[in-house]
Amino acid sequence: MKKQLKSLWQKLFGNSVRAFGVVSLVFLASLAIAPAKNHFSEWRHYQQGYLKMIRNRSDAVTLQRHFQGGIQQIWLPDLGVVDRCTSCHVGLKEASLNDVNVQPFRPHPAIPHKLDQFGCTMCHRGQGAATTVVEAHNSTLAWEQPILPAKYIESSCGECHREPLAGAPQLNQGRQLLSRYGCVHCHTVKLPDGKIVKPTDDPPSLEHIADKTTREWIYVWLKDPQAYASTATMPNFKLSDDDARDVSAFLMANSTPLPGDTTALSAKASSDPAAGATLYGESFCASCHAVQNAAGNLVGGDVGPELTRLGNKVKPEWLQEWLRNPRSYDAETAMPHYRFSDPQVATLSGFLLAKTDSELLANVHLEAATPEQIAHGKRLASDYGCASCHEIAGIKKPENFAPELSRIGNKPVTQLVFLPGMQHTIPDYIAAKIRQPRAFGQGLKMPQYTFTPAQIDSLATALLALNDRSATLPPSLTVAATPESDYQPAGKAGKLMTDLACFSCHRINGHGGDMAPDLTWEGSSVQRQWLAEFLKNPNTLRPALIRRMPRFNLTGGEVNELTDYIMTVYQSPAVDRDSMPLSGYPQGQVELGRQLFYGKYACQGCHIVDTKTDKGYIGPTLTQVGSRLTAAWIFEWMKNPQALRPGTTEPNRAMNDEDARALTAFLISQKGGGKSEVKK
Amino acid sequence: MIRDSLTVLTLLAAALVLSCSHKTAFAPTPKPTAFGAAIVESSGGKQIAQAGTALPQPLIVQVNDEQGAAVAGALVEFSAAPGVTFDPANGLTDSSGQVTTNVTLGGLAGRYQLTASTTGKALKKVELRIEEIALGYQQTLGRQLNDQYCERCHNPESTVERVSNFDNLEIKPHPLTDGDTLNKISDADLSAIISHGGPALNKSALMPAWGNTLSKSDIQALTSYIRAITDPPNRNAGPVYAKN
Numbered sequence: 001m002k003k004q005l006k007s008l009w010q011k012l013f014g015n016s017v018r019a020f021g022v023v024s025l026v027f028l029a030s031l032a033i034a035p036a037k038n039h040f041s042e043w044r045h046y047q048q049g050y051l052k053m054i055r056n057r058s059d060a061v062t063l064q065r066h067f068q069g070g071i072q073q074i075w076l077p078d079l080g081v082v083d084r085c086t087s088c089h090v091g092l093k094e095a096s097l098n099d100v101n102v103q104p105f106r107p108h109p110a111i112p113h114k115l116d117q118f119g120c121t122m123c124h125r126g127q128g129a130a131t132t133v134v135e136a137h138n139s140t141l142a143w144e145q146p147i148l149p150a151k152y153i154e155s156s157c158g159e160c161h162r163e164p165l166a167g168a169p170q171l172n173q174g175r176q177l178l179s180r181y182g183c184v185h186c187h188t189v190k191l192p193d194g195k196i197v198k199p200t201d202d203p204p205s206l207e208h209i210a211d212k213t214t215r216e217w218i219y220v221w222l223k224d225p226q227a228y229a230s231t232a233t234m235p236n237f238k239l240s241d242d243d244a245r246d247v248s249a250f251l252m253a254n255s256t257p258l259p260g261d262t263t264a265l266s267a268k269a270s271s272d273p274a275a276g277a278t279l280y281g282e283s284f285c286a287s288c289h290a291v292q293n294a295a296g297n298l299v300g301g302d303v304g305p306e307l308t309r310l311g312n313k314v315k316p317e318w319l320q321e322w323l324r325n326p327r328s329y330d331a332e333t334a335m336p337h338y339r340f341s342d343p344q345v346a347t348l349s350g351f352l353l354a355k356t357d358s359e360l361l362a363n364v365h366l367e368a369a370t371p372e373q374i375a376h377g378k379r380l381a382s383d384y385g386c387a388s389c390h391e392i393a394g395i396k397k398p399e400n401f402a403p404e405l406s407r408i409g410n411k412p413v414t415q416l417v418f419l420p421g422m423q424h425t426i427p428d429y430i431a432a433k434i435r436q437p438r439a440f441g442q443g444l445k446m447p448q449y450t451f452t453p454a455q456i457d458s459l460a461t462a463l464l465a466l467n468d469r470s471a472t473l474p475p476s477l478t479v480a481a482t483p484e485s486d487y488q489p490a491g492k493a494g495k496l497m498t499d500l501a502c503f504s505c506h507r508i509n510g511h512g513g514d515m516a517p518d519l520t521w522e523g524s525s526v527q528r529q530w531l532a533e534f535l536k537n538p539n540t541l542r543p544a545l546i547r548r549m550p551r552f553n554l555t556g557g558e559v560n561e562l563t564d565y566i567m568t569v570y571q572s573p574a575v576d577r578d579s580m581p582l583s584g585y586p587q588g589q590v591e592l593g594r595q596l597f598y599g600k601y602a603c604q605g606c607h608i609v610d611t612k613t614d615k616g617y618i619g620p621t622l623t624q625v626g627s628r629l630t631a632a633w634i635f636e637w638m639k640n641p642q643a644l645r646p647g648t649t650e651p652n653r654a655m656n657d658e659d660a661r662a663l664t665a666f667l668i669s670q671k672g673g674g675k676s677e678v679k680k
Numbered sequence: 681m682i683r684d685s686l687t688v689l690t691l692l693a694a695a696l697v698l699s700c701s702h703k704t705a706f707a708p709t710p711k712p713t714a715f716g717a718a719i720v721e722s723s724g725g726k727q728i729a730q731a732g733t734a735l736p737q738p739l740i741v742q743v744n745d746e747q748g749a750a751v752a753g754a755l756v757e758f759s760a761a762p763g764v765t766f767d768p769a770n771g772l773t774d775s776s777g778q779v780t781t782n783v784t785l786g787g788l789a790g791r792y793q794l795t796a797s798t799t800g801k802a803l804k805k806v807e808l809r810i811e812e813i814a815l816g817y818q819q820t821l822g823r824q825l826n827d828q829y830c831e832r833c834h835n836p837e838s839t840v841e842r843v844s845n846f847d848n849l850e851i852k853p854h855p856l857t858d859g860d861t862l863n864k865i866s867d868a869d870l871s872a873i874i875s876h877g878g879p880a881l882n883k884s885a886l887m888p889a890w891g892n893t894l895s896k897s898d899i900q901a902l903t904s905y906i907r908a909i910t911d912p913p914n915r916n917a918g919p920v921y922a923k924n
Contacts (some may be wrong), residue, residue, distance in 0.1 A: 101790065101919030108791060109816040110900070150732030150787025167821055170730070299840065339753065453734045481781070605849055605886035615848035618832050642893065649829060652892035 011341070042132050043071065043087040048150045050105055052092045059096050066094065071131060074119045081119035083128035085136065089120075103257035112167065119609075123156040124148055139425065144413060148464070151457055152427050155409070158465030160473060162193060174462025176200075177455060181233055185388045186402035193480065201233050204330060205391035205583060210255035211327070212318045216364045218248040221313075226450055228360065229306040231290060231623070235447035238438060249369030250377025254393055258329060270343075276351020279344060284550040287515065288334075291355070301514070301547060303334060309510070311356035319349045325415055327499065336501040336560065339553035384445055402446065409467030417441065430460045483508030493565030500552055508570065515547055518645060521572035525644075530628045532563045572644065580631035586666035593666025596659055606650075609670055619650060624672030635664045698867035710721055710772050715801045717742035719808040722778055728909060732787040741796045742778045750777025760794045761921035762815055765783060766862070789816030789908070790918035803888040815908055816918070819923075822905025829890065830856065851884040859910035870903050 003018060013019040028141040038044075047069055054063040054321075065214045072086040075479070091097045092115060121128040126147040130136040137249070139146040148156065154171040164172050174269070178184055179200040188199040217228075222244040223414040225232040239247065268275075280286070285307075289567040290300035290306040300306075314322075321328065340348065369377075381387070385402070387395040413424050417440060420430055434456050437446035441500045451459070489497050497503070503512035506519045522531075538549040538557055554562070571577070597603045606618035609625075625634070633644070638660035641650040705867065724739035743754040756779040758766040770849025771779045785792050792814055799805045815823060826834075834853045836846040854861050862870070869881055875891030878884040890899070907914045 098916065099919055101788075101921055103788075104789060110818040110904070112822060112897075151730075151784070153732070166824070167817070169820070169824060170733075453784075454736070457733060599885070602885040602888065605888070606845065617845045617848050640892075651829075651888045651890050653889060654892045 009362060020226075027102060028387035043084075044086040046104055047090060053100070053105060061621075063091075063094060063096075074116060074419065076117070078118055079119065079129060081122060083119040084131055085120040085126075085128065086115075087131060088133070099654045110640040111258075121161075123153060125156075139413075142296055145410060146425055149247040149427055152461050155461045158462065159467065159470035160477060161479045162191065162263070163479055164482075165391075169456045170461050171465065173455075174458035174460070175380050176327075177451075177459050180460055181451075183405075183459075187384055188400060188404040188406065189466065190406040191466075191481070192473065192478070195481070199389075201389075202332065202334070203234070203389040206251055207393050208253070208329070210252050210254055210316060211258050213237070213313050214250045214315070215248045215366055216361050217313050218251055219364055219366060221246050221362060222247055222641050228309055230292075231306045235668050236661055237384055237447045245366060246369075246373045246377035247380050247386075248366070248371045248377070249383055250390075251368065254378070255376045270350045271354070272347055273351060273354065275347050276354075278653035279348050280351055280553065283338060284548045287547040287550070301515070303513070307352060307355055309355060309357045309360055311353040312360045314353075316349060318376075319352060320345050323348055327425070334501055334504040336504065336550070336552060337499045338550065338556075341553070349475065377587040384447075389577055403465060406466055407468055407471060409464045409470070419475045427460055427464060430463050431456050434459055482510075489565065489569070491565070496558060496561060505549075516549065518572055519566070521570060521575065521644060522574040523567045524577050525630065525633045526628055527630060528563060528567050531566060532559050535559045535562055574643065575630075575632050575636050577630040577632050580635060580664065582626070582631055582668060585668065588661050589665040590668075590669050593662035596663055597666055601653060601663075609667075620668055622667060624670065625672040626668045629667075631664050634667050635660050638663050653670045681876050689724055690898065697896045700908050709757070709770055710755060712755035712772060712799065714751050714773075716754045716773075716777075716798055717746045717800055717806065719756065719796055719798050719806050720744060720750075721796075721808060721810055724783075725810040726812065726911070727814060728813045730820050731785060731789045731816055734782060734784045735812060738780045738782050739794070739796075739810065740778050740780045741775045741810075742776075752777055754798050756796055756798050758796050759784075759795060760792055761786060761923060763921075764792055764794065780784040783812065785812060785814040787922070788919075789814050789819060791913065791920045793920060793922040795923050807837050813908060815905070818901045819905045819908045821898075822903070822908075824899035825894065826856065826905055829894070831903070833886075849884075849886055851886055853884075854888065856906050857909055857911050859912040859914065862906060862910050863912070863914050867903055867907075870906065871899050873901050874902060879900060 001677040011018075012022050034125035042061075047067075051064070051067065052069075052184040054060050057063065071084055072090075074081060074083045074086065074632065087108075090104045091100065092108045094107050097105060097108075116345045119128065120126075124147055125145045127136050127140070127143040127145075130143075134140070135143070137147045154168040157165055158171045158175075161168070164175075175197075178189065178197060182199045182201040182203065183189075184197045184199050185203075189196060203437075219233070221228055221238065221240075222239055224236055225234040245561065258411035288301045290298040290302060290307070290308075293299050298306065310319075318329070322335075323338070323340055325337050326333045327337055336544055337608065381392060382395050382398070385398055387397050388394060388401050391397075403544075409426065411426060413429070414425065416426075416429055418424050418429060419432060419439060422432055426629060433446075434449065434451060436448070438444050438448060448558055488494060488511075489508070502508075503518075505513045505516035507514060508519045526534075534549075535552075536553055538551055597609065603609075604614040604616050606616040608621045610624060611623060637644055637650075638653070638655050639657075640652050641648050642652055701732060705820065720742050722740040722742045724735065724737050727735045729735045739758075741756060743751045743756060745751050750773070750833050752773050752775050754773045754777075755770065756773060757770040758781055759769075760766075762898035765784045767782045767784075769781070771781070773779050779796075783794065784892045791893065794810045794812060795807055797805050800806045832842065832855050833845045835847060836844055836855060838844040856862065865873075873883060873887065874894070875889060878887035880889070894902070907916045910917070
C-alpha cells in the first residue's frame with residue numbers, strides 16, 4: 001500500500017519538470033470550472049431550446065432576428081426592478097408564438113402595461129435577479145416571496161390601483177367582500193392612503209332584540225345561521241349547545257323594550273295568502289329580499305335578508321310595526337318606509353308570518369335561564385367579539401379585536417403557523433385561513449364563513465394587494481381611489497328621500513346603490529307631470545326587469561315635495577330642458593325620424609314604439625316616451641348617451657344634428673295615445 | 681454472531697425505509713367495489729373560467745355498465761395537464777353512479793383537456809375526455825364587455841336575471857359560440873362589424889355600431905374572447921393542454 005503511494009508520488013512529482021506539468025494541469029482544470037458552469041447554465045439551455053423550436057416555423061426569420069442571446073435584463077431603478085426573467089422567457093413579446101404550449105416560450109398575453117416599463121416581478125413576484133429556475137420561482141433561504149400563483153395575479157394591480165379597476169374584477173370583488181361580509185369589523189384594514197376600510201353589512205343592534213324575536217330562534221341562529229337562511233352574512237361561531245344557550249339567555253336578559261307603544265298588536269294578522277302574495281309582488285319586496293321557491297332556488301335580491309323562514313324568527317307585533325315604519329326600530333335601515341294602511345300591514349304580515357319551517361325550532365327546548373348562565377353568556381359575548389359588529393348594551397365595541405391586515409400581503413412566513421401538509425406561502429395561508437379558520441389551532445375565535453372557492457380567491461387577491469410595497473409606493477406611482485361621496489339631499493325633500501331609502505337603489509351625485517337608474521340629472525331628463533304620476537303609481541318602463549320601483553303610497557303633498565325638488569335640483573348643465581318644444585314638429589321631420597328609427601339605426605332591436613310590430617326588450621319601452629322625456633334630453637341623448645349617463649348600454653351612434661332632431665321629433669310624438677293600453 | 685447482528689441491522693434498516701416511505705405516501709386511492717363499461721359526462725364540460733381559477737360548476741361524470749345502467753362503487757380518476765387540480769382527484773361513484781369533483785384550471789390561457797378514467801371489467805382503462813376553456817386577461821375583459829353589451833341579443837338562453845332578446849329580433853344574431861359561422865369571418869371583419877355595425881358587411885342593421893362606445897382595445901378584447909369560446913374552436917383559440 002505504502003509502496004504504491006510512493007511510486008504514484010514518484011510518477012507525478014518525481015522531478016521538478018513533472019511537478020510543474022502536473023500542477024499546471026490541475027490549475028488549468030480548476031480555471032475551466034467557471035466558464036464550464038456558465039456554458040452549462042439553465043438559461044443557455046433554454047435559449048438553445050428556443051432556437052431549435054423556432055427553426056422549423058414559418059416565421060423563423062423574424063423570430064431569429066428578434067432573438068438576443070446572453071443574459072437579458074429589465075432594469076427599472078425607480079421601481080427597484082432588476083428582472084432577468086427574459087433570459088429564459090425569450091418569446092414573451094412574440095405574439096405569433098401564441099400556439100406554443102410549452103414554457104418558458106409562451107408569449108405574454110396582451111395587458112395594458114408594457115413589459116419594458118414594469119418588468120416582471122412587479123406583478124408576478126419571485127426573485128427577478130436570479131438566473132436559475134428554482135431561485136427565480138421558488139422561495140429560497142435568501143428570498144421569501146415565490147412566484148404569485150396565476151389566480152391571484154390581480155392583487156398586483158391593486159398595489160398601485162386603489163380605485164375600482166374595470167380590468168380587475170376579482171380584485172374589485174374581493175375588496176367589496178371585505179366590507180360586505182364585515183371582515184373589517186374585527187380586522188382593521190388601513191389603506192396606503194390612510195383611509196380605514198368601512199364595513200357595508202350593517203349588522204342589527206341587539207339592544208331591543210327581545211322585541212323582535214324569541215330566545216329559541218336566537219339559539220338556533222347562533223348554532224348555525226345558514227340553517228335559518230342559506231344567504232345569511234353572519235358566520236358560524238361553532239358554539240356548543242351550552243354556550244349557545246347561555247349567549248341567547250344573556251341577549252334576551254340584556255334587551256330593553258323599545259321606548260314607545262310598539263308592542264300593541266293593532267291589527268290581527270290576516271291569513272289571505274292570495275292577497276298577501278299580490279301585495280308582496282306589487283310592493284316589489286323581491287327587489288331586495290329573496291325567498292326560496294319550491295325547487296329550492298332563491299328568487300329575489302340580496303339587499304335585505306332572506307325571508308324563507310321569517311315566520312320562525314319574528315314576533316308578529318314586531319313585524320307589523322316594522323312594516324308600518326322600519327325606521328322606528330332601526331333608523332339606519334336600507335328598507336324604505338312604505339306608507340302601508342293597517343289592512344295592508346295585516347295582509348302582508350300574515351303572508352310573511354306563514355313562511356315557516358316546522359323543523360327549524362322543533363327540537364329546541366330551553367329552560368328558564370339562571371343568573372350564572374346569563375353571566376357566562378355575557379362573558380362569551382365579549383370573548384367572541386359580538387360587539388365588534390352588533391350594538392349590545394353593556395359591552396363596548398372592542399378595539400383591535402383581531403390582527404390588523406393592513407400589510408398582510410407580505411407578512412413573513414416565519415411569523416405564521418401553518419397546517420401540516422400545506423405549502424408555506426402567504427397566498428396559501430390566507431386562503432386556508434379564510435376557508436377553515438378554526439383548523440389552525442384550538443381556542444381560535446375567528447368564525448367559519450360559507451364562502452365559495454371563487455369568493456375565497458377574490459378575498460385572498462384583495463388581501464395580497466395590502467403589502468409593504470403597496471404601502472410605501474410614492475403617490476406619483478399610484479392611481480388614487482375615487483373619494484367616497486357622502487351626498488345628502490337637503491331640506492324636507494331630503495328627509496323624505498331618506499325615509500323612502502331612495503339611496504338604497506338609486507345613485508345621486510356619486511352616492512347610493514346601483515340597482516336603479518342614476519338620478520343625478522333626472523330633472524333635465526323627465527317631464528314634471530310624468531314624474532309626479534310615476535311617484536304616485538310607478539309603472540314599469542322595461543318589460544324584462546324583475547327589480548322594480550315599488551309604490552310607496554305617498555300623499556299628494558309628498559309627491560309634490562319630491563317632484564319639485566327633483567325637477568329643480570337634479571339638472572344637468574349640458575341639457576337646457578326648455579330649449580326644445582314638446583310638440584309642434586313638422587310632419588316631414590317626424591316621418592324622417594320614423595324612417596331613421598326603423599331603418600338606419602334599427603332601434604326596434606332594443607326598444608318598442610309600436611306594440612304590434614316591435615319586440616325589443618333591452619331598452620325602456622318608448623310607447624309613451626313623448627309624455628315622459630324632455631325633447632332636449634332626447635336630442636342630447638341621441639348624440640352621446642354616455643355623456644349624460646356614463647356606462648349606459650345604449651350605443652353612441654355619433655349622430656349628426658339633423659338625424660338627432662328628426663328622431664327627437666319622432667319620439668316626442670309618441671304620447672302613448674291614452675291609458676287604454678296600460679289598463680289592459 | 682456478526683451474521684446475526686447484520687441480519688438485525690438489515691431488518692432495522694428495512695423497517696426504517698418502509699415506515700419512512702409510508703409517511704410520504706399520498707392519501708390512498710379507494711378500492712373499487714364494482715366495475716363499469718363506459719364513462720359519460722353528466723355536467724360540467726365546456727365551462728369557461730379565468731385561467732388559474734376554479735370552474736364555476738363542479739364536474740360530474742357517471743359510470744355505466746354495458747346496458748347503460750349506472751354503476752355504484754366504481755373508481756374514477758381525474759387527470760389533466762400539469763397545473764390543473766381536482767378536488768378530489770379520484771373517488772368511488774355514489775349510488776347514482778356519479779362522481780363530483782371541483783376543477784381549478786391551470787394558469788395559462790387556452791383549452792384544457794381533462795381525462796376521467798375508470799377501470800373496466802377486464803382491467804381495461806375506459807377514458808372520457810372533457811374540454812374546458814381558460815380565459816386569459818384580455819379575454820376576461822372581453823367577457824365582461826360581452827355580458828354588458830352583446831349577451832342579451834347573441835345568447836338565445838334566458839335566465840331569471842337576464843331575459844334574452846334573441847327571439848324578439850327579426851333577423852337572428854349568431855350565438856357567439858357558433859364556430860361554423862364565426863370562424864369564417866376574419867379578425868378584421870369581425871372588428872369591423874362590431875365597430876361599424878351590421879350594414880358595414882352587408883349584415884343586419886339590428887346590429888348597431890359600437891365604435892363610438894367601445895374603445896379599440898375593448899373591441900380587440902371582445903374578438904379575442906369570441907375566438908376563445910367558439911365551438912368548433914377557432915385556430916387562434918390558443919393552445920390545447922392535455923395530459924402528457
